[in-house]
Structures are given as structure tokens and as C-alpha cells.
Amino acid sequence: MNISALDLKRQIEPIRNELDLAIKNVIDNTSFILGDSVRRFEENAARYCCAKYAVGVSNGTDAIALSLLALGIAPGDRVICPAFTYYATAGAVASIGAQPVFADIDRDTYNISLKSVEKILASKKLKVKAIIPVHLYGQCADMGGLLEFARKYKLKVIEDAAQAFGAQYRRKKAGTLGDCGAVSFYPGKNLGAFGDAGLILTDNKALAEKLKILRNQGNKNKYYHMVLGRNNRMDTIQAAVLDVKLKYLDQWNNKRRLVAQYYNNQLAGLNIKLPFVPEFTTHIYHQYTLRAPKSNKVIIDYLHAKGIDSRVFYPVPLHLQKCFKYLGYKRGDFPEAEKAAKQVFTLPISPELSEEEKEYIVVTVKEIIHG
Ligand SMILES: Cc1ncc(COP(=O)(O)O)c(C=O)c1O
Incomplete structure (x- = not known):
């Protein structure tokens, strides 16, 4: 027998017609950048997560990097993340010039260890600005304890919910507990696009607006660049695909x-x-x-x-x-x-x-x- 870890053909086959139609609609409308498909998916994803806002972006790595930028994390700032996670958690921190500070993990859950985080925070030498708990493998890190640290030490919290879209910490969806939550729709994720895509969840209106500007070249109105933004928009065809798959x-x-x-x-x-x-x-x-x-x-x-x-x-x-x-x-x-x-x-x-x-x-x- 040959059993692959991921057989996307089997997943796609039963909903193939719906997916083909969604892609065809984007082509028929020629609305290839942002547009209705992205807006619709953002609304549906926010509703699914009971978040006030969802901002579609290019991938999960950029979702983390944009979150850091929007929360004011600057070059040289220190950001705690677990030592045991996918590269992108810390890669995104480094990509904006900030410095990853690693913490150990809990032996049983493989998620960030509160004890290890506390040790870092208690050592006054390291002035930490933010923390990125990762909900590894699809279950949530101990957000209660981490949010307490965040209050005590005035940290921004960016949840790396790349692997946990749909999981819940108590009654709240992963990605909706911190200042914002970064999601990946890499094709192999439980909700996977047909290429790269990501999302940022937040309840903070000002932050959502800032993220929308940052993802789109710093534009609020075309050709008027308010800040140094990036091209990190969610691809429209991916949004159409994800909107179909979200139902399942x-x-x-x-x-x-x-x-x-x-x-x-x-x-x-x-x-x-x-x-x-x-x-x-x-x-x-x-x-x-x-x-x-x-x-x-x-x-x-x-x-x-x-x-x-x-x-x-x-x-x-x-x-x-x-x-x-x-x-x-x-x-x-x-x-x-x-x-x-x-x-x-x-x-x-x-x-x-x-x-x-x-x-x-x-x-x-x-x-x-x-x-
Ligand atoms: C924990 C974690 N963080 C971040 C990412 C980055 O997501 P993307 O591949 O969409 O950039 C991934 C994706 O593999 C991930 O598993």
C-alpha cells in the first residue's frame, strides 16, 4: 500500500464543479486584484471565526510580518517565539529587522512553555516587545497564561494560527485571542488554497485598516502612499477557492x-x-x-x-x-x-x-x- 500524507485530489474531487465555477467567475469578471471575491471571503472567514475583521494577505509568513509592522514592532525590537515551530514564525520576525528570542516548549503539547517565557520576561536584560505563540499541529497554546504575561509586561500578541484555523481556545477561535492572529492557507493546511494565501484576524478596527493599507503598497487611495507598504494582497482566485472550501x-x-x-x-x-x-x-x-x-x-x-x-x-x-x-x-x-x-x-x-x-x-x- 502507498498512503500519502496529503492526497489533495481526493479532497478536491467531490467539490470540483463548485471550485471550477468559482474560478470561472473570477475570470469572467476580470477582477483579478482584491475585488469582490477577496471581500466576500474576508467577511465569511471573519464570521466563521467570530472576529470583527479579517484581512486577506499573500501567505501566512506575510500575515505575521504585516501584523508585526502594523503593531509597531520596529527593527531591533525583540519578539519571543517558540524554538520548535516552522521556520516562518521566526523568519517573519527577522524579515522586518526585529530579533527573534526563542523559548522552549511544553513537553506534552509541543507548544510554547509558559515557564520558559516567564524566565525570558523576568530577565530585565531583554526588552521584549511582542510574543508569537504558535498553535502547533492544530491545537492552541496556553493563551490564558500568555495573555496574562502580555498584560503584565505590555507585550503585543500575534498568534501564529497557521496550522490551527478552526481550532478553539475555550470558546474562542484560534487567532482571535491576541492583538491579531495570522493564518496560512498553504495548500496542505486543513483549509488550503490552490497556491499561497493567508489571513489576519483582529477585533481592532484601526489595526485592520492599517493592515489593509500595508498589504496594498501603503495605498489608501491609489497612488497616495501613506506608509511604506508592501505588495502582500490575497490573490483573488485563491479567495474564490477558499470561499468554496470554507463551507466544508x-x-x-x-x-x-x-x-x-x-x-x-x-x-x-x-x-x-x-x-x-x-x-x-x-x-x-x-x-x-x-x-x-x-x-x-x-x-x-x-x-x-x-x-x-x-x-x-x-x-x-x-x-x-x-x-x-x-x-x-x-x-x-x-x-x-x-x-x-x-x-x-x-x-x-x-x-x-x-x-x-x-x-x-x-x-x-x-x-x-x-x-
Ligand atoms: C507554524 C507556521 N507558521 C507560519 C507558516 C507560514 O505560512 P505560509 O507558508 O503560508 O507562508 C506556516 C506554514 O507552513 C506554519 O506552519
């Missing part, structure tokens, strides 16, 4: 939860750590991530040999990435992030997996864990 998102996320439940039941009792979901968050299982007792390498190799597309998100924590060497971190600085990088591995969890595929995956994982 909850259904797809529920199916992912069922697959996760099946894995949890079938793999319970084995010598591997199952995903831990704290009471304050729901999980949309962008990734179903397990933790091997020692090294993920042997397990991954075995699963690959058996045709199962298991992945490691992420094999190198950010403080050990070459591109961040200039920040001066070293091995051993963030032990939990380093351990996780060696031990985590995913199982395919797309909503379209067949019963036969799920069973095969479970049997194969049991083979390698039991030895």
Missing part, C-alpha cells in the same frame, strides 16, 4: 478528529506518546503527531519502507538552524525542543483516509513498536 472545513476537521480518535484507541498502551490535548483547547489535527521513546529515525524508516508517508515536523529546532546562528544560541539551550525534534513523527490524517488504510497504518505502527 468543519466537516473535514471533524473527520480528522475521528481518524485521531481511531488512532488513539488502537495505539493506546504501546510504548509511544499519543497526542495530549489540554482541556482548554480543541484540536483540528493538522498533524497527528506521536512521540517515539528514543529516536523517530527507525520508526520513520520502517513506515516509509511500508509505503506510509510519515513526516517529522520539525527535525531541527530553530535555535540550531544555520540561518539563526547569528542569534548566538547553542545546542542544549532548549532541551524540550531538541528532544521533540528527535522523537516526533506523524501519521497520515487526511479526512479522506479509507478504513483499510487506517487499519494498515495501525498494524504497521504496532509491528515497529513491538519489534
Whole structure:
């Protein structure tokens, strides 16, 4: 059997006609930059998240960078982010000239550790301006604790909800708890575009207006540039595609939860750590991530040999990435992030997996864990 981590053809097929029609409408209208499709998707996405405003942008990385700019984060300012996340969280910080300050992660959830953040904030040497909690794999970081820190230390909070569109922290959607939330619609995300796209959620009207200006070359009225903006608009065809797919998102996320439940039941009792979901968050299982007792390498190799597309998100924590060497971190600085990088591995969890595929995956994982 060959089971890929992501089979978009299976997802697209049942709604292909609707998608084709949405794309055709954009072409018929020749309204290729922003226009009705982007506005409509922004309204629907804001409604879905119970956010006052949603600003469509070019991708999730730019969503973070624009959020930082709009919140007044300037070159040289320090911004806390987890050491264990996708490159773009910290890459966006560095891209505006600010300095990422890494924190370790919680052993159970893989999200940013409150203890580690508190240690950084308590050390008066580092004047931190903002924090970017990442809702890794599709479940929310401990926003209650982080928002308390934000109040105490006057920090801006930008949620990196790239992997968690639709997840909830208590009764609020990921991305709506901080000053703003950045979302990615990279094709492999639970809600994926047919190319790059992203979104910024906020309840702050002035911030939303600033973001709209920043994403569009600093224009409020064409050719009158108020600020140094960028070309970070959401692509109109992507907005049309996303607007169709948004209607199916909850259904797809529920199916992912069922697959996760099946894995949890079938793999319970084995010598591997199952995903831990704290009471304050729901999980949309962008990734179903397990933790091997020692090294993920042997397990991954075995699963690959058996045709199962298991992945490691992420094999190198950010403080050990070459591109961040200039920040001066070293091995051993963030032990939990380093351990996780060696031990985590995913199982395919797309909503379209067949019963036969799920069973095969479970049997194969049991083979390698039991030895
Ligand atoms: C945690 C995280 N942050 C940021 C991004 C960046 O999103 P994009 O690829 O849309 O720029 C991603 C996407 O992979 C992500 O997973």
C-alpha cells in the first residue's frame, strides 16, 4: 500500500464543479486584484471565526510580518517565539529587522512553555516587545497564561494560527485571542488554497485598516502612499477557492478528529506518546503527531519502507538552524525542543483516509513498536 500524507485530489474531487465555477467567475469578471471575491471571503472567514475583521494577505509568513509592522514592532525590537515551530514564525520576525528570542516548549503539547517565557520576561536584560505563540499541529497554546504575561509586561500578541484555523481556545477561535492572529492557507493546511494565501484576524478596527493599507503598497487611495507598504494582497482566485472550501472545513476537521480518535484507541498502551490535548483547547489535527521513546529515525524508516508517508515536523529546532546562528544560541539551550525534534513523527490524517488504510497504518505502527 502507498498512503500519502496529503492526497489533495481526493479532497478536491467531490467539490470540483463548485471550485471550477468559482474560478470561472473570477475570470469572467476580470477582477483579478482584491475585488469582490477577496471581500466576500474576508467577511465569511471573519464570521466563521467570530472576529470583527479579517484581512486577506499573500501567505501566512506575510500575515505575521504585516501584523508585526502594523503593531509597531520596529527593527531591533525583540519578539519571543517558540524554538520548535516552522521556520516562518521566526523568519517573519527577522524579515522586518526585529530579533527573534526563542523559548522552549511544553513537553506534552509541543507548544510554547509558559515557564520558559516567564524566565525570558523576568530577565530585565531583554526588552521584549511582542510574543508569537504558535498553535502547533492544530491545537492552541496556553493563551490564558500568555495573555496574562502580555498584560503584565505590555507585550503585543500575534498568534501564529497557521496550522490551527478552526481550532478553539475555550470558546474562542484560534487567532482571535491576541492583538491579531495570522493564518496560512498553504495548500496542505486543513483549509488550503490552490497556491499561497493567508489571513489576519483582529477585533481592532484601526489595526485592520492599517493592515489593509500595508498589504496594498501603503495605498489608501491609489497612488497616495501613506506608509511604506508592501505588495502582500490575497490573490483573488485563491479567495474564490477558499470561499468554496470554507463551507466544508468543519466537516473535514471533524473527520480528522475521528481518524485521531481511531488512532488513539488502537495505539493506546504501546510504548509511544499519543497526542495530549489540554482541556482548554480543541484540536483540528493538522498533524497527528506521536512521540517515539528514543529516536523517530527507525520508526520513520520502517513506515516509509511500508509505503506510509510519515513526516517529522520539525527535525531541527530553530535555535540550531544555520540561518539563526547569528542569534548566538547553542545546542542544549532548549532541551524540550531538541528532544521533540528527535522523537516526533506523524501519521497520515487526511479526512479522506479509507478504513483499510487506517487499519494498515495501525498494524504497521504496532509491528515497529513491538519489534
Ligand atoms: C507554524 C507556521 N507558521 C507560519 C507558516 C507560514 O505560512 P505560509 O507558508 O503560508 O507562508 C506556516 C506554514 O507552513 C506554519 O506552519
